[in-house]
Amino acid sequence: VTLDYACYACGRTASPPAARCVCGEPLWIDSDATDFDWPVDGPESMWRYRDVLPVDPPAGMGSVVGGTPLVRTAPLDDFAGARIHVKYEGTNPTGSFKDRGSAIGVVAAVESDANAVGTVSHGNMAMSVAATAASCATPCVVLVPADIPPERLDAIAAFDPTIVQVEGSYGDLYFDSYDVGRDLGIRFLNSDTPLRVEGQKTTAYEVCEAFAPGAPDAAVLPVSSGGHASGVWKALRELVAAGRLDALPRLYLAQSAACDPVAAAFRDGDDEVSATEAGETIAYSIANADPPSGTRALTAARETDGGVCAVTDDEIRAARDRLARDAGLRVEAASATSLAATRRLTDRGAIAADEDVVVVATGSGYGEAGAASPHRTTLADLRATLSELV
């Protein structure tokens, strides 16, 4: 992978493996997709967009990432206040959108002379990088916080990566890992690396293809590091440059109110996202207090006439339950922030009732159970019991 990097903010270019532009902002791959056109001919996976991706698909599990369903979920319209379409990323091989960026990143690492791939994550990204690396017979190092809950550690361990619990600032670890990795030949695929952003942009290509030649009015997605939002924004820019989108869908980003640095900057009219304190939230997957691509995500929301919205845990729980109970889609709490935010945005008139809104559900929620209130009976009393219940 020899493509150059570019900075969205100042326009400077740089060469891999630079992690940041000299201006301080994150880089992305300087791709030229101006001859892209619909319809696309290719497999039902992210690799149908091979022409705008920097690497070829790997063999095995990485080859079937993406191609996730866009589900028109009319029963959610009343709750959300608009025409809702759920982009359900839970059907990726490891159950989250992270597989898209992991596939690009692991292939690039294999093509280079890296000794291993690595990531800094305590959740979906850790499982995704470990699984993708395993499928490519590439050693993998996962750096996790020292206080990671044991059940999450065990879930990552299923793919047998080298797991290291690191004491110290988790925010510093994100950047230190790049320096250490460069010296030791470990390609770190953290959440806003240019390779990962390149994979995440395929979410938006899929959504736009589903609406082509039109487009949805708005898209709402959870924001944590800002890497996914960056990828979606990059895709929209590429499609505009190629003449395949007349108007940008408005991009709205959702955070938990307990940890909302991007939403705070949007509310305050700031040009840059500043670090905040992370409070407790059920949406722990997106509780990033110092998002490395936060300012880029903020810019994406502003430039598309969208916005950033924070929601409470109660609102997140309500949205998560509606997704399961009205649409049959079980998502993790962090994913439900996008539906909760949509409800807020329609309440305040930012999104109209007749608009088509794509709500991105970034991961499945089978690890997050409900609370059962079962009835009890015996085989002999089954008929009597059911006749009262149904």
Place this chain on the structure above:
Amino acid sequence: VTLDYACYACGRTASPPAARCVCGEPLWIDSDATDFDWPVDGPESMWRYRDVLPVDPPAGMGSVVGGTPLVRTAPLDDFAGARIHVKYEGTNPTGSFKDRGSAIGVVAAVESDANAVGTVSHGNMAMSVAATAASCATPCVVLVPADIPPERLDAIAAFDPTIVQVEGSYGDLYFDSYDVGRDLGIRFLNSDTPLRVEGQKTTAYEVCEAFAPGAPDAAVLPVSSGGHASGVWKALRELVAAGRLDALPRLYLAQSAACDPVAAAFRDGDDEVSATEAGETIAYSIANADPPSGTRALTAARETDGGVCAVTDDEIRAARDRLARDAGLRVEAASATSLAATRRLTDRGAIAADEDVVVVATGSGYGEAGAASPHRTTLADLRATLSELV
């Protein structure tokens, strides 16, 4: 849904909602698919086979079931002793193959005048029926054993069905539920109902389409009630009848040695499957001691020149770990029986090293964690620690 039912064993026909033929064997839908041909033009879901299915797709989540990846997993060839392709059903909306049959069954219930749908299950099928019913705004009753572990109860509860814990024989409950359901207007979608079998056959249509105009040499799938095996066998028969398969792939069925009534009947040369005792096994999802379609599944294995094979928990664990660590695919223990059985079958020469074998992984395994052995370090010592590990 007014299609007639037929008995594979005696050829008699019957009308819904009969659960069994008068000869005692299970029924399936008497479909006429003789004008079926490749290539198929349709969506990337089970509904691309609409021409051979009894109902139209629902709106919402049920419309995106199937279209699961068939992954060529060369790193597993050495372990398994053949050319392995994994049909990964974990990417269905609720994470298992059950969504296929649930979609057909719930649509049929909605089209009839049923008050509700129901199922007898303590795992994947319960979640699948509850989710599909939720997406169709159809009330749902889930009957579970009285001693179901609380975490499984909570997972089912996410979709908010009416859950009833029933004391008494779980085997009897399977059949009693049909009688009670008929009287109360609850359409029970248990594991070998004709509607469910009709949905499960799409697994085999997808596999055969991927190899068309050829076919894999063999397919290996876990067997519990025998409903899935029945659906796969029915698909193969339909494809032969339509002239789209020159030779049947050999169908091999896998069980846990702790509960292997179908494998025992195959070993002993019996014509019928008899109830056995269920021992403890990590493959609890398929520990069915008295499988309602056991004899039909046994017949499917014999008629296709395949077989039935039981494997130990140690073999299942080894296969599950290889799927995660070499192929990046995390499956539940029950799903790993098929890879474990493949290894046994190649060891004994039933499958040759140069044969293409489709291993069906029926469900994802994110609920079943590994056991982590993490290293520990500090941010300051990160470089030194990683340089020793990579």
